[in-house]
Amino acid sequence: MPKQSESALAQLRRSHEERVLTLLRKHGALSRREIGDLSGLSRTTLHDIISGLAARGAVVSMTQDSISRGRGRPAESVALNPAAGQAIGIDFARRHVHVAVVNMAHEVIGSADRVHPATLPWTKRVELAEQMIAELAEGAIRLGALTGIGVGVVGPVAGSGQEGAVRRLDVVSQLLRKRFGVPVLVDNNTRLAALGESVWGAAIGCQDVVYLRLSHGVGGGLVLGGSLHRGAYGISGEFGHTTVDPEGAACRCGGRGCLETVASVKALAAAHRAAGGRPGGFAGLLAAVEDGEDRALDLLTRAGALTGQVLAGVCNAVGPGLVVIGGELAEFGPAFLRPVEAALRKHVIPTARGRLRVRPAALGDAGAALGAIALVLHESPLLARYPSVPDTEETEERDNS
C-alpha cells in the first residue's frame, strides 16, 4: 500500500477524532446522539471513532452517577478520560487568590482560596498561587497531565491601551509559563466568571448568557454561542458604566450617574447611611434588610429597578436566553432580584418579556477560577492539536493493513 494513501486515511481519521475531542472539551460529557448532532458525523463513523478513542484511553463511557456537572444527562455519556489531562484556573482578585483544578471530564478535582492584603506585590501573588497549586498537587492533581493554566485578573486585559496593565499581565503569564511549562491564557476575571457560570454554574446548557456582577465594582460578561465574547478591543461586558441618572453622582470612570454609582456595595452602603440607616456600612445594610426595615428595602428596590433597566437595554441588544446575577448584591436574594426582574420585564421588548429568566450566580467566588479553566478547555493551543491521545494511528493503520 503506498505511503501517501495510508497517511491520508490516518489524517482523515485524525480529523474526525479531533472533531469529537473538541466537542467533548467544550461541552464535557455528551451522549452519542449529541456528539452525532454536533459533529455531523454518521452513526457508523462515530461508532468507529469513539471505539478507537476509548481503546486508546482518550475517552471513557460515564454513567449518570459519575458525572458531577449537574446537568440531567442520559444514562450513558461519552467524556474525555478524566486522567488524560488537567487544567488549572487561577483568579487573582483584588484581595484573594482562588485556585481550581479540573480534569478532562470537566470534574472539579480540587480548589483553594487564600485572602491577602490588596497591596501584596504581583510576584508574591504568583508565589502564593504556586504554593496553593503545590498543596493541591500533593492531593489530587498530577502536574504531568497539565494542559494549560487559565488566569483571571481585575480590569481590562488586551488591546485596551493601558500599557502598564498589559505589561503586568505579561510578567504574570511569563512567571507561570516558566514554572509550569504550559500555555497560560489570561482574561478579565468578571468575564471569566460569566464563562464559568455557563459551563459549571447557573447557566449550564445556555448558549447566550448575560452575566452581571454587582460587587464593589459593577461589571459583567457575555457568553455568545457558548463561547466567551470579547469584543473588538477586548472591551465588553461593561454594564456598570451605563448612565442611569444623568444628574447622579460622579463615577470613577469619569461619567456621572453610572449604574455603579447606585448599585454597588459602596454606593448602597453610603446611600443607606445618608438615609439615616444603621451604621456598619454594607454589613449594616445587610442586617437592616434581614430585619425587613423599609428604608433598606426601598434602597434595594430602587437599585434593583435601575439595574433591571440597564439589563433590559443589554437584553434588547443581545437577546440572551438567561441573565445571571452575581456579586454581593445578588446575596440579598429576592429583596434585590425581584425589583431587577420586574424592571427587566417592564423595559424589554414585548416579545422577550415572557421568556427572559433571571438566576443568581451559582459558583460564588470560585466562578472566575472555573471560568479560567473553561478558557483553557476551549482555547488552549496544547489542546487544539490532539493533545490527549498518544500519536499511534500510523502504527495502528499499518497493523490493520
Place this chain on the structure above:
Amino acid sequence: MPKQSESALAQLRRSHEERVLTLLRKHGALSRREIGDLSGLSRTTLHDIISGLAARGAVVSMTQDSISRGRGRPAESVALNPAAGQAIGIDFARRHVHVAVVNMAHEVIGSADRVHPATLPWTKRVELAEQMIAELAEGAIRLGALTGIGVGVVGPVAGSGQEGAVRRLDVVSQLLRKRFGVPVLVDNNTRLAALGESVWGAAIGCQDVVYLRLSHGVGGGLVLGGSLHRGAYGISGEFGHTTVDPEGAACRCGGRGCLETVASVKALAAAHRAAGGRPGGFAGLLAAVEDGEDRALDLLTRAGALTGQVLAGVCNAVGPGLVVIGGELAEFGPAFLRPVEAALRKHVIPTARGRLRVRPAALGDAGAALGAIALVLHESPLLARYPSVPDTEETEERDNS
C-alpha cells in the same frame, strides 16, 4: 490500490477544498497569504488545493481591477468563480420590494427596487419579486446557477411567539422555494442590513459591528465575529426600545420614552411641528435643517445625544469596532451624527473612547437585500456541501495513480 484508501485520500482533499471554498464564500476575494492564515493549511497543500480548484473552474485569480468589493486588496487574489453560482436577495420592506443578485465572487450583478402600497397582500408581493427576478434574469443572472435565496422581512422572525408572523413567513418561503427550487433563508431585514454593511458596505473588514437604523421605526443588528448574531430567541438588535426618558411619550411597544419616541422619522416630525417649526412633516424638518434653523438643529442635537447614550450602553456591553448608522436620520449627516458621536464618546467607558468609530451606512435601501445574499453565502445548505465544484476527484485521483 485498495478502494478504501483511495476514497480516504479523496475525502481529505475534499475537506481541504471545502475549507478554502467556505472562506471564499464568507469573505469574497482573498490573497493566498490570507487563505493560508485563515485555513491553517500549509503553503504547499494550499498551492495544490487552489491549483486543483482553479483547473476545475471553481476558483479564479483576480487582479485588483476586477474586484468591485471596495476593499484595498493585494494585486492578485483568489475568488470563487463568478460564473460558478449566484445568490438572490429579496427585501420585503413595508412599502417596497428590493431585489439584488450577487455572483460567487461577491460581485453585485444586478438589482431592482419597486414601490407598492403597504396593503399589498403577501402573494402579490412574492409575485412582484418573481417578476423583478425574471426581468433581471433576462439580463445578467442565470437561474441555473442559483445557490439560494435570502429574504428580509419586517419584524421578528423565529421563535418570537408571534405565530401569525411565523406562519406568514412559511408561506413566503414555500412559494419561493417551489418557484426556484433552492433553499430560502429568512431573517429580519434590519438585521440583514447590518450583515450587508459588514460584507459590502460601511463596515467591510470589521468583525464586530453595531448597526443602528433610525427610520419610521428604530432597530438594528449585531454582526459578531463576522457573522449575524441572532440571540437565544431570534430577538436581538432591538435598540429602539431602550428607555431614554422615563417621563416621555408612550411607545407602540407598550413602554414609555423609548429611543423610538424621540429619534424616529415620526417623532422628529411631530416634535418639530410642536415646537412651531414649518409644516410638511419630516420633509419640512429636512428643509429647516438645510436652512440651518436653530429650532430644527436643536431637535437633532437632542435626538442625537439620546441616540449616542443608548449606543454607549450597547457598545459597553458588546465592544464593537465600529458603529454604523442607517435610515433617514443618518441622511441629516453631521447635524445628527456629530451629537451622536459626542454622546457616545461621553458615555462609553474611558478605554473605548478613543477607539470607537461611527460611520453612516453605505448601502442605502439595498442593504437588506445584500445582507440577505450574505446570509445565503454564509449559511445556505446547498453551499455547505461543496456546491460549486463538479464531483470529479475520484476520477482524478485514479488518473494520477
